Amino acid sequence: MVPATGLRDTLLDHAIVMLEAGEAEPGIRALARAAGVSAMAPYRHFADKAALLAAVAERGFALFLDALSAADAEGSDAERLVAQGVAYVDFACAHPALFRAMFARGAAAPKQPDAPAFAILTRRVAALVGADDPTAALGCWAIVHGMATLALDGGVTLMPEQVRAVLRTYVAGIVAVMRDCPTPGPSPEGEG
Incomplete structure (x- = not known):
């Protein structure tokens, strides 16, 4: 389990890895699976897929x-x-x-x-x-x-x-x- 304090960064790291592996737009559920967290955990940091992709671009x-x-x-x-x-x-x-x-x-x-x-x-x-x-x-x-x-x-x-x-x-x-x-x-x- 990923500590909550670093979860946002961990999720962004995983999203970038997923992008570079060929996934066009990582979804929140797939991201949760990749990070080994509950399906709802990413929603504490990203309201939706658009917010996730904006955060990936920002990173x-x-x-x-x-x-x-x-x-x-x-x-x-x-x-x-x-x-x-x-x-x-x-x-x-x-x-x-x-x-x-x-x-x-x-x-x-x-x-x-x-x-x-x-x-x-x-x-x-x-x-x-x-x-x-x-x-x-x-x-x-x-x-x-x-x-x-x-x-x-x-x-x-x-x-x-x-x-x-x-x-x-x-x-x-x-x-x-x-x-x-x-x-x-x-x-x-x-x-x-």
């Missing part, structure tokens, strides 16, 4: 944030941004079912720019270009998410060095654009 994003934060730990701003991208694709490939569940329609995906996993990316882009640049941040996210999706669902085998090369090219492009066309400030009076 996934916490793990994801840990991976991105570790990748962002050292190096130049460009190196950190590339490392984040590699970590993003690596996380998706290491946890394909969890990654899909995190971004499933209705899941707790980062719908707002201040979501922690997206915020670490936007902070690094801002540090790289010297200003908040939502377009560059969205481009970075689209590239890494696209590569992750291609690796998972498109049957494309991406080697880590390929991912790094694509990301280095994009980062160099961001830097070049900002150097050649910096974000315009307010125009002086009389110019128009």
Whole structure:
């Protein structure tokens, strides 16, 4: 029997294992069986299957944030941004079912720019270009998410060095654009 104090975490651990084993959406009763608890015990922590799946997505994003934060730990701003991208694709490939569940329609995906996993990316882009640049941040996210999706669902085998090369090219492009066309400030009076 699982102690009640750690039951929620145990249930989430089992739900993730079930997802990774191929169960599309673990049900509460199947989860209870897997955790070795009564059929009603999970309901103390999750009102229904949707609440369980939202909690799984939330746990996934916490793990994801840990991976991105570790990748962002050292190096130049460009190196950190590339490392984040590699970590993003690596996380998706290491946890394909969890990654899909995190971004499933209705899941707790980062719908707002201040979501922690997206915020670490936007902070690094801002540090790289010297200003908040939502377009560059969205481009970075689209590239890494696209590569992750291609690796998972498109049957494309991406080697880590390929991912790094694509990301280095994009980062160099961001830097070049900002150097050649910096974000315009307010125009002086009389110019128009």
